[in-house]
Amino acid sequence: MGARFEEVVTYHDSCHALRELQVKDGPRRLLGHVRGLELREMDAAEECCGFGGTFSVKFAEVSGGMARDKIASIVRTGASAVVSADSSCLMQIQGALSRANLPVRTLHLAEVLASR
Secondary structure (H helix, E strand, O other): OOOEOOOEEEEOOOHHHHHHOOOOHHHHHHHHOOEOOEEOOOOOOOOOOOOOOOHHHHOHHHHHHHHHHHHHHHHHHOOOEEEEOOHHHHHHHHHHHHHOOOOOEEEEHHHHHOOO
């Protein structure tokens, strides 16, 4: 593929991709072909980040708790970035990471695959 990304990352499965489209292995296979990248699975990779469209507005406290659980799982991997193919999830996770003042970045899968 020609991509190079010299970091440790973890992958977040979005509910839509995982549950509706049954997309799980494909993104990980793609990341496995990126030179220099180390993929570390989080213990809660398949758990929702808590965004869910209007769910995060209607049930802000529950959504926030879910996001905090997700970022705790991300931090336990030691990854410097969390990758996903869902921009809504990335927005939710980045917000939680920022509020917790954590140095983990969020990246779309396409950004990593386009890296040189």
